[in-house]
Amino acid sequence: MEEYFFLMHVYVFALAIFVGFELITKVPPTLHTPLMSGSNAISGITIVGAILSAGLEQFTISTILGLIAVAFAMINVIGGFLVTDRMLKMFKKK
Amino acid sequence: MKITIEITYLIASVLFILGIKYLGSPKTARKGNLFAAIGMFLAIAATLFDKQVLTFEWIIIGALIGSIAGVIMAFKTPMTGMPQMVGMLNGFGGGASILVALSEYFKKNPNYPVNTGLPFDLPIDQGIAIILSILIGGVTFTGSMIAFGKLQGIVTGKVVKYPFQHTMNALLFLGVIAAGVYVVMFPAMINIVLIISVVSLILGVLLVLPIGGADMPVAISLLNSYSGLAGSMTGFVLGNNVLIIAGALVGASGIILTMIMCKGMNRSLMNVVLGGWANAGSTSATSSTTSPKGDVKSIDSEELAMLLDSVSSVIIVPGYGMAVGQAQHAVRDLVNILEKKGIKVRFAIHPVAGRMPGHMNVLLAEAQVSYDKLFAMEDINDDFNNTDVVIVIGANDVVNPAARHDESSPIFGMPILNVDYAKTVIINKRSMNAGYAGIDNELFFYPNALMYFGDSKDAITKLVNEIKNL
Numbered sequence: 001m002e003e004y005f006f007l008m009h010v011y012v013f014a015l016a017i018f019v020g021f022e023l024i025t026k027v028p029p030t031l032h033t034p035l036m037s038g039s040n041a042i043s044g045i046t047i048v049g050a051i052l053s054a055g056l057e058q059f060t061i062s063t064i065l066g067l068i069a070v071a072f073a074m075i076n077v078i079g080g081f082l083v084t085d086r087m088l089k090m091f092k093k094k
Numbered sequence: 095m096k097i098t099i100e101i102t103y104l105i106a107s108v109l110f111i112l113g114i115k116y117l118g119s120p121k122t123a124r125k126g127n128l129f130a131a132i133g134m135f136l137a138i139a140a141t142l143f144d145k146q147v148l149t150f151e152w153i154i155i156g157a158l159i160g161s162i163a164g165v166i167m168a169f170k171t172p173m174t175g176m177p178q179m180v181g182m183l184n185g186f187g188g189g190a191s192i193l194v195a196l197s198e199y200f201k202k203n204p205n206y207p208v209n210t211g212l213p214f215d216l217p218i219d220q221g222i223a224i225i226l227s228i229l230i231g232g233v234t235f236t237g238s239m240i241a242f243g244k245l246q247g248i249v250t251g252k253v254v255k256y257p258f259q260h261t262m263n264a265l266l267f268l269g270v271i272a273a274g275v276y277v278v279m280f281p282a283m284i285n286i287v288l289i290i291s292v293v294s295l296i297l298g299v300l301l302v303l304p305i306g307g308a309d310m311p312v313a314i315s316l317l318n319s320y321s322g323l324a325g326s327m328t329g330f331v332l333g334n335n336v337l338i339i340a341g342a343l344v345g346a347s348g349i350i351l352t353m354i355m356c357k358g359m360n361r362s363l364m365n366v367v368l369g370g371w372a373n374a375g376s377t378s379a380t381s382s383t384t385s386p387k388g389d390v391k392s393i394d395s396e397e398l399a400m401l402l403d404s405v406s407s408v409i410i411v412p413g414y415g416m417a418v419g420q421a422q423h424a425v426r427d428l429v430n431i432l433e434k435k436g437i438k439v440r441f442a443i444h445p446v447a448g449r450m451p452g453h454m455n456v457l458l459a460e461a462q463v464s465y466d467k468l469f470a471m472e473d474i475n476d477d478f479n480n481t482d483v484v485i486v487i488g489a490n491d492v493v494n495p496a497a498r499h500d501e502s503s504p505i506f507g508m509p510i511l512n513v514d515y516a517k518t519v520i521i522n523k524r525s526m527n528a529g530y531a532g533i534d535n536e537l538f539f540y541p542n543a544l545m546y547f548g549d550s551k552d553a554i555t556k557l558v559n560e561i562k563n564l
Contacts (some may be wrong), residue, residue, distance in 0.1 A: 006219040009330055009338055016339040019111060020346025024169045026457030027118040029445065030459075032351060032452030036318050037180050038117050038127050039347045042110055043187040043321045045134065045340040048141045049194035049328045053201065054156055060207055062197040063149075067156045069193035072186040074160025075167065077138075080183050081131040082168035087176070087456055088124045094464040 034087045041080025047073035095143060103139035103336040108514075109133030114347070120465055137336055173460040174417050176414050177450040178325040181242040181314055188234025188298075191328045192291060194225035198331050199287055206284070216281035223330035225274035225290065232294025233301065238317050240302040246447055253308030256299045259304060260368065262274035266297050272417065303461055305366065308414070308491070308530035312366045319348025343513045351451045357444030358471075360497075360508040382463040390526070390537035393546050395553070398520060399560035402560035407438045409474065412454045413447050413510055415488015415523065419550030425487065426461035427558045434562075440467055442474045442511050444492040486513060486521045488550050490529030493521075496536050505531050519543045522553050 024063025031070050050073050110133045116126025141147065171179045202220070204212040216224075243249030273290050277283055305313045322344025329337025356363050393401070402408070410429070414423060429439045441463070447454045455468055478484065486493055489511075496503040497510045513519050514537055521543060528534055537543055546553060 005333060006330075008447070009333065012335050013326055013330075013338045013342050016342035017346050020114070020343040021350065023111070023114050023118065023343075024347045024350045028120075029354075029443065029452060030465050030468055031117065031123055031457040032354075033121060033176060033180070033450060033456045034123060034127070034452070035114075035117050035347060036315070036351065036451060037176070037183065038130060039114065039344040040180060040183045040187065040318060040321065041127075041134070042113070042130050042340050043184075043318075043344040044190070044423065045110075045337050045386065046135060046187060046190040046325050046328050047134075048137055048334060048337055049158070049198070049332050050190055051138065051141045051466050052144060052146050052332065053155055053194060053197035054152040055142075055144075055149055059149075059152075062201045063152055065193045065197035065200070067152045069190045069197065069203040070153055070156030071160040071163070072193065073190040074157050075164040076160075076183050076186045076190065077134055078161045078164030079179070079186075079489070080164075080169045081127060081134070082165065082418045083171065083176075083179060084127045085124060086168060086440060087173075087459070090173075090456075090459040091120050091123065092459070092462065092463070093128055093466050094462075 030091070034084050034091075037080055037087065038084040041077055041084060044073045044076030044080060047077060095145070099140045099143055102136050103334070106133040106137040106140070107233045107336050110324035110343060115344055117387070133448050154402055156161070168217050168305070173457055174420055176313060176456055177310065177453060178245040180450060181245055181317070182237050184314070184317040184321045185235050185238030185242065186207050188231045188238060188317075191231030191321075192228050192235060192294070193231075194328050195224045195231060196287070196291060199224050203282065205282065207479070214282040216278070218278055220331060221278035221281055222274075223276060223327055225374065226293050227324060228287070229270055229274070229294045230320055230327055232291055233298040234320040234324050235318055235494075236246055236298030237313075237320070238294045238298075240299055240304075241313050241317060244302075244305075244307060245310060249303075253306040255304045256303075259300075263297065265292055266300070270294060270297070278473055287360035287525035293336065299409075301367070304368070306530065307449070308446070309359075309366050311451055311453075312352055312363070314450045315348050315351035315355055316367075317348075318365075319345050319352060322346075322348055328333060346402055351353075353560045355446055355451060358509065371536045390538050391544050393445040393520065393544040394424050395546075395556040397544055398557055399564055401457050401518065402437070402483060403564055404562060405437060407431055408482045409440050409442050409478065409481050409484045409513075409516070411442050411444075411484060411493060413444075413460070413484045413487065413489025415550050417448055417453065417457055417488075419488060421487060422457040422461040422463075422553050423552050424554035424558065425458070428554055429463060429467070431558055431561050440469055440474065440511075442469055442471065444471055444489070444511055447489060447492060471509060475512050478512045481516040482518065484513040484516040486519065487532070489524065490523070490535055491531045491533075493537055494529070494533070494535045495540075497531070500536075503533060505533065513537070514540055514542070515544060520546050522548065522550055523548045524549055
């Protein structure tokens with residue numbers, strides 16, 4: 001089973017790419033900027049990896065790299081979601 | 095515990111997909127963003143319960159720094175600065191990926207920090223994922239910082255050419271791949287991993303530096319895609335599906351926007367990435383010498399106010415000049431006063447207007463222009479024929495009719511807004527200078543074209559006042 005894990009991940013990746021294409025071709029040009037900043041925030045998911053590194057029991061180089069990575073990814077997450085919301089609040093139809 | 099964490103990751107993945115789905119319509123977009131944010135919160139919370147996570151102080155410190163910086167950026171950045179902000183966020187995503195990949199490499203290496211003499215067997219799939227994560231993350235990080243610099247005006251927005259540009263980049267890229275294969279085979283080579291990291295960072299600078307300011311919509315979209323792919327690669331390193339799914343969604347989103355932007359300029363992605371109107375370098379020189387001769391007529395604000403007093407339909411075409419001049423609020427006042435006179439006012443927005451996808455729409459939304467007045471090129475291009483007045487504000491190449499008929503023009507074939515088909519075209523510009531493509535715009539010499547010179551904000555404000563005084 002172990003050797004099929006990688007293949008399973010490739011499956012998931014390929015299918016997710018297709019889901020992404022299907023969803024995003026329908027987004028109207030008006031929303032392209034919020035789509036970018038919002039998806040940007042989602043790419044901050046790297047924070048999961050960053051936490052796993054920064055939270056190691058022993059303090060090593062991995063901890064330092066993880067600490068910086070947590071900060072970077074958090075800027076992405078917080079900045080991305082907040083600025084997207086700030087923009088979307090302005091999109092109104094009178 | 096493990097199963098609970100995995101199920102939470104699954105819920106987070108579903109929330110990301112739903113979030114992106116809802117981001118697709120103005121009515122549900124805010125909800126979509128909220129869904130994605132909840133997904134992110136769940137993913138982070140679940141990770142904190144992972145049995146690998148034993149110390150929390152470094153996580154808290156990093157998260158605090160990042161949160162504060164993120165909040166400041168999100169609230170202090172003016173809407174005109176959105177392209178820079180998005181550019182920078184892309185970069186942090188990429189930066190996090192390269193750092194996590196390096197961290198995982200050191201974590202897995204049994205001879206670091208002390209040499210235990212143990213053999214280091216890195217599974218091939220993980221080795222490949224680490225190298226790709228470093229490469230894509232590194233390029234995204236420095237590339238985005240250069241893009242940010244260009245948009246902010248710190249780095250020149252011009253097309254930068256340097257000797258052996260393409261050869262050097264190709265060699266560096268192949269070098270990284272070769273070194274990567276070597277590391278996958280002999281994972282203990284720490285120095286080579288570090289060299290790969292440095293070269294990836296350099297590649298990011300070299301790849302984005304040649305891209306000119308008006309091509310930034312493509313560069314930003316592409317870097318957006320890279321930041322997603324970098325996240326996916328990190329997912330492969332960790333063997334974590336939520337990263338793979340979230341990264342793939344963002345990667346797909348960025349690629350689609352990139353393709354839309356390229357189509358809007360009738361150029362291939364290769365052509366944009368290689369820098370400037372690369373294949374047009376020689377022809378642009380000749381086309382400027384054969385530029386159309388004729389009289390340019392100009393109009394002042396008082397005459398323009400009188401002209402607008404007697405029309406029934408107006409289309410406004412905004413461009414980067416409106417963003418630079420921060421004229422969006424003045425433009426909104428113009429729309430309001432014209433509508434009060436019973437004039438039908440709409441906006442025509444070219445796909446590559448501004449510096450990022452949807453740039454004009456965000457600025458006009460900020461100025462409280464209703465989004466149902468904004469029309470994409472293909473939805474409004476047939477209406478110029480029966481429109482009285484078109485007002486072009488700070489746009490140039492996207493309204494140059496040469497794109498339709500002049501095969502020697504570097505922009506030949508680019509889809510343009512058919513503003514010249516209207517009865518009268520008013521062009522607001524600061525001067526007669528050429529646009530980004532470096533070519534004259536024959537539209538300015540057309541009999542139905544009138545130049546209205548001035549800074550966009552001043553000129554439109556003056557016009558609004560003149561209309562009020564009529």
